Amino acid sequence: MFDFLTEEIPNQEIELPALAQRNIRLSVKREDRIHPYISGNKYRKLKYNLLEARKLGKDHLLSFGGAYSNHIAAVAAAGKEEGFRTTGVIRGEELEGKIEENPTLSYAASCGMKFKFISRTAYRDKTSDKFLQALRAETDDFFLIPEGGTNELAVKGCEEILTEKDAQFNYICSSIGTGGTIAGLINCSKLSQQVLGFPALKGSFLQEDIRKFASKDNWKLIDSYHFGGYAKVNTDLVQFMNDFKTATGILLDPVYTGKMMYGILDLVKEGYFKEGSRILAIHTGGIQGIPGMNSQLVKRGLPIIEI
Numbered sequence: 387m388f389d390f391l392t393e394e395i396p397n398q399e400i401e402l403p404a405l406a407q408r409n410i411r412l413s414v415k416r417e418d419r420i421h422p423y424i425s426g427n428k429y430r431k432l433k434y435n436l437l438e439a440r441k442l443g444k445d446h447l448l449s450f451g452g453a454y455s456n457h458i459a460a461v462a463a464a465g466k467e468e469g470f471r472t473t474g475v476i477r478g479e480e481l482e483g484k485i486e487e488n489p490t491l492s493y494a495a496s497c498g499m500k501f502k503f504i505s506r507t508a509y510r511d512k513t514s515d516k517f518l519q520a521l522r523a524e525t526d527d528f529f530l531i532p533e534g535g536t537n538e539l540a541v542k543g544c545e546e547i548l549t550e551k552d553a554q555f556n557y558i559c560s561s562i563g564t565g566g567t568i569a570g571l572i573n574c575s576k577l578s579q580q581v582l583g584f585p586a587l588k589g590s591f592l593q594e595d596i597r598k599f600a601s602k603d604n605w606k607l608i609d610s611y612h613f614g615g616y617a618k619v620n621t622d623l624v625q626f627m628n629d630f631k632t633a634t635g636i637l638l639d640p641v642y643t644g645k646m647m648y649g650i651l652d653l654v655k656e657g658y659f660k661e662g663s664r665i666l667a668i669h670t671g672g673i674q675g676i677p678g679m680n681s682q683l684v685k686r687g688l689p690i691i692e693i
């Protein structure tokens with residue numbers, strides 16, 4: 387399963403004046419390098435789910451997502467690599483017939499993914515028995531992967547992100563969507579470490595969702611860097627990401643890792659971390675979403691993310 391991951395993921399140390407001034411060391415775990423589309427945490431979250439699907443003898447994966455979803459791109463690519471048919475249930479009926487204009491959906495289609503476009507109202511009900519039964523009647527007996535991919539098997543995969551060598555870090559930082567990734571990180575962290583989560587969206591449901599899967603209490607949410615909500619960006623964020631790329635060579639994504647890194651460096655400047663702290667930030671991937679975001683930035687007449 388997924389035999390393209392042959393080497394250990396490197397931690398890249400970042401050098402920036404703001405860090406040196408406070409004697410803080412920051413490294414980035416380059417999970418974005420795992421695969422261009424099955425990248426970062428989506429690889430981790432799919433691994434044991436695909437093994438389970440195979441064990442159950444299923445050859446069809448079905449999942450849900452929005453028009454630019456990293457998860458949909460990853461399911462499509464993973465299905466192609468590992469020999470599963472894939473179906474994406476996509477939020478927004480208006481996208482039907484516009485697949486070519488959307489880089490994520492056209493990539494997924496090129497991997498053989500079939501789509502079912504549904505209204506936003508129907509999407510809200512997508513996990514109801516009625517909706518799923520109708521889907522099963524329409525297609526065949528698929529293996530269901532939840533939206534964003536979070537379930538127990540996904541958390542198990544994310545427990546493999548940290549290695550023994552990472553015990554040297556005082557802080558582990560991650561972006562949060564559904565909370566599956568941070569739950570895995572919490573479970574494989576040391577009690578002496580603090581895990582900081584940077585939600586990419588507004589809302590207070592996350593605490594509960596994380597607690598469902600997390601085995602320890604050594605974590606905290608930093609709620610002030612969502613930039614107004616999920617996939618909301620402004621020029622300040624884009625400028626930060628472009629400057630960060632120039633200084634470090636690391637391309638961040640605008641929905642998750644860009645906001646996390648903006649938050650980490652802002653907290654460093656505010657003196658949040660003690661002198662001498664060592665921080666590990668997880669680059670959870672998401673690079674595939676940049677062309678889609680850039681086309682929206684162009685429409686708004688705003689600066690774009692330099693690739």
Ligand SMILES: *Cc1c(COP(=O)(O)O)cnc(C)c1O
Pocket residue numbers: 426427428456457534536561562563564565566567568639642643670671672673
């Ligand atoms: C999906 C995603 C996340 C969020 O992961 P959760 O497990 O849903 O919290 C973070 N970063 C990137 C790049 C993602 O694609």
